[in-house]
Amino acid sequence: MKKIYADEKFCIGCRLCEVHCLVQHSRSRHIIKAYREERETAQPRVLVEQMGLDTFALQCRHCNDAVCLEACMTGAMHRDPETGAILCDEDKCVGCWMCIMVCPLGAISPGKDGDKKVASKCDLCGMEFDDAPPCVANCPNEALKYEDRSKK
Numbered sequence: 107m108k109k110i111y112a113d114e115k116f117c118i119g120c121r122l123c124e125v126h127c128l129v130q131h132s133r134s135r136h137i138i139k140a141y142r143e144e145r146e147t148a149q150p151r152v153l154v155e156q157m158g159l160d161t162f163a164l165q166c167r168h169c170n171d172a173v174c175l176e177a178c179m180t181g182a183m184h185r186d187p188e189t190g191a192i193l194c195d196e197d198k199c200v201g202c203w204m205c206i207m208v209c210p211l212g213a214i215s216p217g218k219d220g221d222k223k224v225a226s227k228c229d230l231c232g233m234e235f236d237d238a239p240p241c242v243a244n245c246p247n248e249a250l251k252y253e254d255r256s257k258k
Contacts, residue, residue, distance in 0.1 A: 107168065107189065107190040107191070107254060107256065108252055108253055108254045109167060109168055109252070109253070109254070109255070110152075110163075110165055110167075110228065110230070110239065110241065110242060110250055110251070110252055111250070111251045111252075111253065111255065112162045112163045112164070112165075112249060112250055112251075113162075113248075113249050113250075113251065114160060114161065114162035114249070115249075116247040116248060116249035117154070117161045117162045117163060117247065117249035118161065118246075118247055118249075119154055119156055119161035120246065120247075121154050122244050122245060122246060123150075123152050123154065123163050123241035123242075123244065123245055123250060124150040124152055124153065124154055124163075124241075125137070125150070125244075126240035126241055126243075126244045127150040127151050127152045127228075127231075127239075127240060127241045128140055128141070128148050128149060128150040129148075129240070130231050130239075130240045131148050131149065131150070131151060131231075132144045132147075132148035133147075133148070146218065147218055147219070149217055149218075149226060151165060151166075151226060151227055151228040151229060152164065152165040152228060152241050153165070153215070162249070163241070163245075163249065163250055164211065164212065164213055165213055165227075165228035165241070166192060166209075166211075166213040166214065166227045166228035166229075167211060167213065168190065168191050168192045168228075168230070169192070172185070172192050173208045173209070173210070174192065174204075174205035174208055174209055174214060175192065176208075177204040177205050177207070177208040178204060178205055179200075179202060179204065180198045180199065180200055180202075181195075181198060182194050182195045182196070182197075182198035182199035182200075182224075182225070183195075183205050183225070189230070189233055191229065191230050191233070192227075193229050194214075194224065194225045194226070194227055194229070196219045196222075196224045199219075199222075199224040199225050201216070201222070201223030201224055201225070203216065203225070205225050205227075206225060213227060213228065214226070214227040215227070237252075238252040239252060
């Protein structure tokens with residue numbers, strides 16, 4: 107399965123991955139509308155972490171042995187049988203945050219679906235792309251890669 111990998115040597119902390127992720131997950135998919143009108147509900151599923159001059163993009167790694175799946179009491183966190191991606195069914199999520207507490211990468215964060223609290227994480231943009239997700243495709247330094255490393 108292809109996954110997104112970050113190479114912190116090339117990340118300059120521009121946060122364009124966050125911008126394109128937020129726009130992709132907005133209703134309008136328009137950058138101005140997403141930031142001005144939908145900021146309460148649209149949020150990026152990738153977060154740029156920074157410590158001093160070091161930065162890197164953090165998003166779900168869709169782990170083979172994902173502990174978030176076991177921790178989810180409602181079954182909202184599930185593995186897509188076709189793609190292998192770990193997804194959150196926001197209709198089933200009750201906002202207990204167990205997945206957030208057990209994720210070893212800190213890649214799941216609290217989110218909102220209207221007034222409802224839900225877990226928010228990288229969903230590989232629903233695989234709605236040809237070559238790479240928008241965060242990867244729009245990274246100016248190619249700090250994000252979309253590849254299958256399981257065969258290496």
